[in-house]
């Protein structure tokens with residue numbers, strides 16, 4: 001059976017990871033091994049090992065050119081043909097890929113999450129279901145400051161400067177307009193229980209599992 005690819009796009013810190021992880025964790029037992037997995041667009045940020053740290057800090061990480069979308073397209077094509085891939089591994093602290101790759105086998109359901117997935121035509125054509133997390137930008141900023149300090153070794157100053165210089169302008173230029181391609185728009189963030197249940201019910205139907213009472 002050909003895998004079903006579900007994309008979860010939307011602004012940084014809108015709750016994409018939490019949403020995808022919750023769906024994954026709540027279905028993994030029912031779907032079993034080979035049932036469901038997650039691919040992160042962030043893993044496809046370009047390798048910058050040839051650049052100095054000062055140069056890496058200057059990169060606009062919210063522009064489509066920061067990603068190797070062609071490689072992600074190629075990998076999704078392989079997975080669709082039930083072939084395994086070696087997914088890159090990204091490090092936010094060094095702003096580049098690590099030397100390792102992750103062996104990734106195709107699963108029946110593949111969740112793909114990331115900020116610019118709906119802005120790319122070739123990628124869009126590979127998605128069976130397109131979800132957009134429509135969390136207000138001020139809420140995203142608050143959540144990003146908290147998350148990036150704890151998980152990505154950033155300071156309040158670095159997060160707020162980056163927000164003004166690239167995150168907010170690129171949101172208006174690329175991310176918000178890409179919402180028009182979504183099939184389902186989720187409000188409030190990664191804990192929207194009804195939205196989680198709707199996607200889970202669709203996945204159960206695709207996977208031919210009995211609906212939950």
Ligand SMILES: Nc1ncnc2c1ncn2[C@@H]1O[C@H](COP(=O)(O)OP(=O)(O)O)[C@@H](O)[C@H]1O
Nearest residue numbers: 012013014015016017018143147188189190191
């Ligand atoms: N509805 C919500 N309520 C409270 N916190 C949330 C909610 N959705 C997401 N978060 C938190 O906000 C932060 C950013 O969410 P995350 O899923 O990492 O966003 P994204 O993957 O879109 O960048 C995380 O710390 C996450 O736990």
Ligand SMILES: Nc1ccn([C@@H]2O[C@H](COP(=O)(O)O)[C@@H](O)[C@H]2O)c(=O)n1
Nearest residue numbers: 011012013042045061062092095115167
């Ligand atoms: N070296 C990097 C790479 C990316 N970012 C920021 O990450 C955001 C996308 O990831 P989310 O999990 O938040 O969706 C994006 O807005 C980039 O600005 C970074 O800060 N450093």
